[in-house]
Amino acid sequence: xKVNKVKLAAPNVIPGRRTFLKGMAGFxxxxxxxxxxxxxxxxxxxxxxxxxxxxPLTDFAAADGVEFRxxxxxxxxxxxxxxxxxxxxxxxxxxxxxxxxxxTNVQAVxxxxxxxxxHAVINGxxxxxxxxxxxxxxxxxxxxxxxxxxxxxxxxxxSDPERYYGSFQGCPAEYWYGPGFLDFLRNxxxxxxxxxxxxxxxxxxxxxxxxxxxxxxxxxxAAEFGWEISMFETVNVPISEWGPTLARLREDxxxxxxxxxxxxxxxxxxxxxxxxxxxxxxxxMQYGPSLPAFREIAGAASEGVLYATVVGALQDEIGLxxxxxxxxxxxANAGHNSGAQPYDGAYLWAVAAAMAGxxxxxxxxxxxxxxxxxxxxxxxxxxxxxxxxxxxxxSARAFPTEVTDPSxxxxxxxxQIQDHTAGGKxxxxxxxxxxxxxxxxxxx
Amino acid sequence: xxxxxxxxxxxxxxxxxxxxxxxxxxxVFGALNMLNMAHGALLALGxxxxxxxxxxxxxxxxxxxxxxxxxxxxxxxxxxxxxxxxMLGQExxxxxxxxxxxxxxxxxxxxxxxxxxPQPQAQPLKLDxxxxxxxxxxxxxxxxxxxTAVLMMVGVAMLLGRSRLGRAIRATSMNRDAAxxxxxxxxxxxxxxxxxxxxxxxxxGIMISSxxxxxxxxxxxxxxxxxxxxxxxxxxxxxxxxxxxxxxxxLEALIQYVFGVQYAFAILLCLVIVVLIxxxxxxxxxxxxxxx
Numbered sequence: 001x002k003v004n005k006v007k008l009a010a011p012n013v014i015p016g017r018r019t020f021l022k023g024m025a026g027f028x029x030x031x032x033x034x035x036x037x038x039x040x041x042x043x044x045x046x047x048x049x050x051x052x053x054x055x056p057l058t059d060f061a062a063a064d065g066v067e068f069r070x071x072x073x074x075x076x077x078x079x080x081x082x083x084x085x086x087x088x089x090x091x092x093x094x095x096x097x098x099x100x101x102x103x104t105n106v107q108a109v110x111x112x113x114x115x116x117x118x119h120a121v122i123n124g125x126x127x128x129x130x131x132x133x134x135x136x137x138x139x140x141x142x143x144x145x146x147x148x149x150x151x152x153x154x155x156x157x158x159s160d161p162e163r164y165y166g167s168f169q170g171c172p173a174e175y176w177y178g179p180g181f182l183d184f185l186r187n188x189x190x191x192x193x194x195x196x197x198x199x200x201x202x203x204x205x206x207x208x209x210x211x212x213x214x215x216x217x218x219x220x221x222a223a224e225f226g227w228e229i230s231m232f233e234t235v236n237v238p239i240s241e242w243g244p245t246l247a248r249l250r251e252d253x254x255x256x257x258x259x260x261x262x263x264x265x266x267x268x269x270x271x272x273x274x275x276x277x278x279x280x281x282x283x284x285m286q287y288g289p290s291l292p293a294f295r296e297i298a299g300a301a302s303e304g305v306l307y308a309t310v311v312g313a314l315q316d317e318i319g320l321x322x323x324x325x326x327x328x329x330x331x332a333n334a335g336h337n338s339g340a341q342p343y344d345g346a347y348l349w350a351v352a353a354a355m356a357g358x359x360x361x362x363x364x365x366x367x368x369x370x371x372x373x374x375x376x377x378x379x380x381x382x383x384x385x386x387x388x389x390x391x392x393x394x395s396a397r398a399f400p401t402e403v404t405d406p407s408x409x410x411x412x413x414x415x416q417i418q419d420h421t422a423g424g425k426x427x428x429x430x431x432x433x434x435x436x437x438x439x440x441x442x443x444x
Numbered sequence: 445x446x447x448x449x450x451x452x453x454x455x456x457x458x459x460x461x462x463x464x465x466x467x468x469x470x471x472v473f474g475a476l477n478m479l480n481m482a483h484g485a486l487l488a489l490g491x492x493x494x495x496x497x498x499x500x501x502x503x504x505x506x507x508x509x510x511x512x513x514x515x516x517x518x519x520x521x522x523x524x525x526x527x528x529x530x531m532l533g534q535e536x537x538x539x540x541x542x543x544x545x546x547x548x549x550x551x552x553x554x555x556x557x558x559x560x561x562p563q564p565q566a567q568p569l570k571l572d573x574x575x576x577x578x579x580x581x582x583x584x585x586x587x588x589x590x591x592t593a594v595l596m597m598v599g600v601a602m603l604l605g606r607s608r609l610g611r612a613i614r615a616t617s618m619n620r621d622a623a624x625x626x627x628x629x630x631x632x633x634x635x636x637x638x639x640x641x642x643x644x645x646x647x648x649g650i651m652i653s654s655x656x657x658x659x660x661x662x663x664x665x666x667x668x669x670x671x672x673x674x675x676x677x678x679x680x681x682x683x684x685x686x687x688x689x690x691x692x693x694x695l696e697a698l699i700q701y702v703f704g705v706q707y708a709f710a711i712l713l714c715l716v717i718v719v720l721i722x723x724x725x726x727x728x729x730x731x732x733x734x735x736x
Contacts, residue, residue, distance in 0.1 A: 058554065060661055062562030207706065234706035238665055240461070240655045243454030244700035247447050250579075265564050265657030276574065276581035293564035297657055333563065 027078040031347045031380050038354040039083030048091040049084070049359050051076065051349075052112030052121045053342060054105060054133075057096040061127065063291070064338045068124030069094055070330045071339030075122075075346035085353050090346075093118060100126040102133075109133050113140045119359040119368075122345045124338060125149065127210055131156045134167040141365040142166060143353075143372060145345035147311055149174045151213060154393035161392065165372045170345045170387060171311035172398035172410055174210055178217020180401045180412040181258065181284060181308065182225040184428055193437045197280050200230035200254035204245065206237045206261035214260040214286065230254050239266050242273045253279035264288035268297035275301040278442035282306065290337055295420045302420045304440025306427075310398060310412050312337040313383045315426045315434045322383040344382035352378055385411045385432070400429050449580045451697045457586045459693025460593040461655060463686045464648040465666035466673045467596050468641040470685040473674060475617045475637045477538055481545040482523060483645055483670065484663025485552035490516045490646025491567055491653035491662065492560050498568045505569045509650055513643040520642025523548055524635040532634065549663075557660040570654040589651045596644060597686040603640075604682065613637060672712075676719050678729020688727065 053072050056065035076090040084090060093116040095108035105126050112118045113136070120143040126133075129148050134156055137144040144167045146153075151173040157164045188194040201222055205215035212234075219229050230252055233245060239261075249257065257279075259267060267288040274283070288294050289307040313319040313336055322343070326336040352374035353359045360367030376394065380387045387396045388408050399409030411432050415424030418438050425435035465487065472480045480486075493515040497508035527544040531537050574583035604610040615623040616633045624630045652666055673692060677684035692712060699708040719727060 058557060058562075060659070062557065062660070063564060066562050233704055236705060236709050238656060239705070241454050241458050241697070243450045243457070244697050245705055247450040247701055251447070265659070269656065272583070273581070276576070277579050291564065293566065293657055296566040297564075335563070 027082060031351045031382060032078070032082060035079065035085075035347070035351050035354055036082045038351070039086060046084070046088040049088050050093055050116045050118045051090050051346070052093045052095070052109070052116060052118035053123055054095045054097050054108035054112060054121060054126065055124055056098060056100050056126065057094065059098045061100060061125075063293075063335065064124060065097075067330075067335040067338035068342050070326070070334065071124070071341060071343040072122055072346055074326065074329065074339065075343045075350075079346065079350050085350050086358055088358075090350070097126050100128040102128060102130050105129050106132045106136055109136050109144075113142065113362050117361055118142060119353075119361050120144070120349050121146075122342045122349060123147065124341045127208065134164050137166050138163045140362040141360065141368050142362055143349055143360075143368055143375070144168065145170050145342075145349055147171050147341040147345070149310060150210065151175045152209070154390075154395050157394045158392050161394075164394070166368055167394060168345075168348075168372075168375055168389060169393075169395040170341065170348065171384070171396050172402065172412070173395055174213050174310075175217050176310055176398040176401050176412060177214040177260075177286070177308060179221055180310070180398065181218060182221055182227070183401055184308070184414050185227075185256065185282075186225055187428065188437055194282060194439070196255035197253075198255050199226055199228045200252070201227045201256040201258060202231035202233070202249055202254040202281070203229055204231075204233045204235060204257065204259045204261060206235055206263075211260040211262060211286065215258075218258055218260075227256070235261055235266075237261065237263055237266060240269045242270050246270075246273055246277075249279055249281070250277065254281050257281045257283045259283070259285045262287040264291040264294040265297055268294050268302065271298040271301040271305060275442065280443055282443070283440070284308070289417060290415070290424065291335060292333055292423075295417060298420070300420055302417045304438070304442065305417050306414060307417075307424060308412060308414045309337065311341055311384050311396075311410060312413055313340040314385055314411065314413070314432050316432060318381070319383045340383045344380070344384050344387060347382055348375060348378065348380045348387055351380065379408070385409075406431055446579050447701070449577050451701050452694070453577075453580060453582050453586065454700075455694030455697035456590055456690065457655075457693070458696055459690035460586070460590040461652055461666070462669050462673055462693055463593040463689035464589065464596060464651050465670040466685045466689050467593075467600055467682060468644040468648065469667075469670045470674050470677070470679070470682045471600060471644070472637060472641045473679045474682060475613045476528070476634055477617070478528065479538070479542045479545070479671075479679075480523070480638075480641065481542060481667075482549035482552060483545075483641075484661075484667030485549040485556070486516055486519060486642055486645035487649035487652060487663035487666055488556055488658070488660060489519060489552055490649030491658050492556055492649075493646060494569050494650045495565065495567060495653075495658060496560075508569060509647060512646040512650055516642035516644070516646025516649075517639040518642070519552070520638040520640070520645075521635055523642070524638040528634055528638065529631060532631070553660050553663075560658070560660070562660065564657040564659050567650065567653040567658055569650055585654055589655065592647065592651055593686070593689075596647065597683065600644070600682050609633075609636065672716055674726075676716055676726055678726025681726065681728040684726070684728030 055068040072092050076092045080089040095111050097105050097108050123146040125148045147170050149171050153169045203215050205211045267285050284306045289305050295302045323336045353371045355374045356370040376389050376391045397403050397409040399411050403409035414428040416427050417424050427437045469483045490512045493512035494508045497503045497511040531540045571584035574581045612628045673689050677688040696708045699711050
């Protein structure tokens with residue numbers, strides 16, 4: 001499906017470089033200026049470069065899928081306003097992956113390549129995605145950036161880097177949620193912001209590789225941080241009645257409840273049913289609280305909840321400017337954190353392609369290898385922080401758990417809902433934090 | 445004591461949610477021998493229509509619920525006009541309408557997606573707060589869902605058992621041709637049943653979305669559970685379906701507490717298999733399940 005784009009107007013007269021860069025300040029973070037510089041004032045007016053996205057535009061993940069689409073559209077328009085890639089504008093195409101099973105994902109990506117001849121596929125996530133898409137990509141030779149956040153990607157690339165040279169994961173794998181969370185707990189304990197009432201931690205997950213991998217990572221390393229897993233419960237989704245689970249939690253109250261299931265409505269119901277008779281437990285949830293629906297449904301019961309993401313727009317100058325542009329264009333309730341993923345991915349690819357002398361179409365393996373080489377070595381500062389690939393696994397490195405230098409890894413952000421009428425406050429990691437951790441009301 | 449109360453409240457809540465999901469589906473199958481696979485989409489449509497009436501038209505909650513039921517009834521009527529009526533009397537009606545309503549459900553779901561977007565939204569029609577029994581909280585919303593489920597079932601039972609229309613419906617469900625020969629306006633009965641089912645589905649959708657959220661595909665899971673309950677009770681048996689809904693709700697809550705949440709649905713499905721081996725027509729059913 002071709003997109004009706006709202007194009008940013010290209011200047012009628014090519015401006016001086018300084019004026020041009022000033023006008024485009026903020027586009028794509030630091031990379032916007034870099035791309036404009038490489039384009040050297042060229043206008044995007046050559047033959048269009050097709051770029052594709054396979055996203056869940058319908059079905060249960062459509063809320064994110066629509067934002068992935070918006071993020072790529074916005075990136076393409078901005079990149080075109082910066083001169084495209086060496087003067088060639090980007091033209092986005094989209095295919096629906098619905099429930100995101102491998103069969104659907106592969107068909108969608110194959111259509112993008114066969115029907116539109118895309119030079120790159122810039123996705124958000126497809127939770128059911130396994131090794132199938134990288135194989136389609138490898139056979140066609142084009143570039144693929146995704147945000148599946150899966151260790152499966154790392155293993156696959158490491159198994160045959162020559163074949164999978166074009167597949168990149170723009171964020172750290174989900175595994176890093178585990179050690180990152182345990183490290184975060186240690187930090188707030190050491191700084192005196194939180195005191196555990198006992199050593200027990202309850203882990204609640206849903207059936208699915210993503211939630212299970214995070215839960216397993218927490219469970220497997222909990223003992224190293226002095227935690228004992230008192231409950232490890234898998235729930236069926238959707239789940240709206242948490243009474244039996246809460247009854248078990250109340251019988252043996254843990255100091256921390258870690259929920260890796262991520263549907264916002266389900267998590268909101270958990271809080272609504274937890275708060276009337278709470279246990280003295282810190283509550284950490286996965287992803288769901290980042291969506292406005294969580295706060296709308298849970299209301300005041302959402303206040304105090306911690307959540308995290310390994311990829312999301314930062315609350316700094318670049319991230320806030322992106323959020324403002326995004327919401328101005330797509331509406332006040334638009335989910336800019338999801339849109340930020342393919343937005344950053346598109347810039348990463350565009351800058352690398354410009355540095356490599358241009359993009360490669362399907363079957364142009366040599367040119368695409370040059371682009372991939374640049375992507376592997378590039379340090380890109382976007383709205384989600386720093387993207388720097390681990391060259392063996394072609395996956396973004398995580399800060400502060402995988403690398404300790406904030407300029408060399410994507411920040412694993414911890415946020416807390418402190419006011420249910422506003423978004424979460426970024427409380428870690430330094431130097432990106434903008435607020436202090438606040439002890440939830442039920443902890444006294 | 446607290447645990448027992450919690451399991452009981454959770455079980456009754458689950459049962460009430462299952463019951464409200466099931467009533468419309470059971471009614472249509474019982475009366476028309478028709479599996480309405482668009483039932484899940486009708487649930488979602490009702491939830492969204494209520495939200496729209498409250499937020500865009502500024503109507504109070506009871507009026508908004510009535511608007512949603514009217515929308516559900518209208519769509520039920522449209523299903524009759526566009527799908528059921530042309531197929532009535534044709535060979536293999538049950539199979540044809542089963543497939544047609546799958547398509548109608550998909551269309552409805554995509555229309556909702558188009559107009560309201562994919563983001564989960566809160567249902568504005570809900571009751572805040574609750575009452576404490578010891579240390580167990582019983583939300584007013586759960587009480588509302590329970591009461592609604594009971595009223596819906598009593599209302600449908602009275603309609604079927606004690607009214608002239610109900611007699612016509614029962615006659616139609618027993619033998620369509622004989623009923624027609626006796627002067628029952630078959631087509632009007634079919635249209636009324638589908639409209640009534642649509643209205644009930646809309647009310648159910650409001651209740652279900654108040655416990656979770658509004659999503660275009662929010663009806664899929666309740667539809668699955670409703671279908672299982674209908675099969676166990678005996679397809680088309682409304683009071684039986686209601687009883688089974690509450691029994692399964694309490695059993696599910698108990699299994700969740702004793703064995704863990706992950707085992708509840710699997711154990712329930714095993715029990716369903718056992719029941720169907722023992723009574724293929726369902727616990728309260730009088731004829732064998734139609735195998736499509």
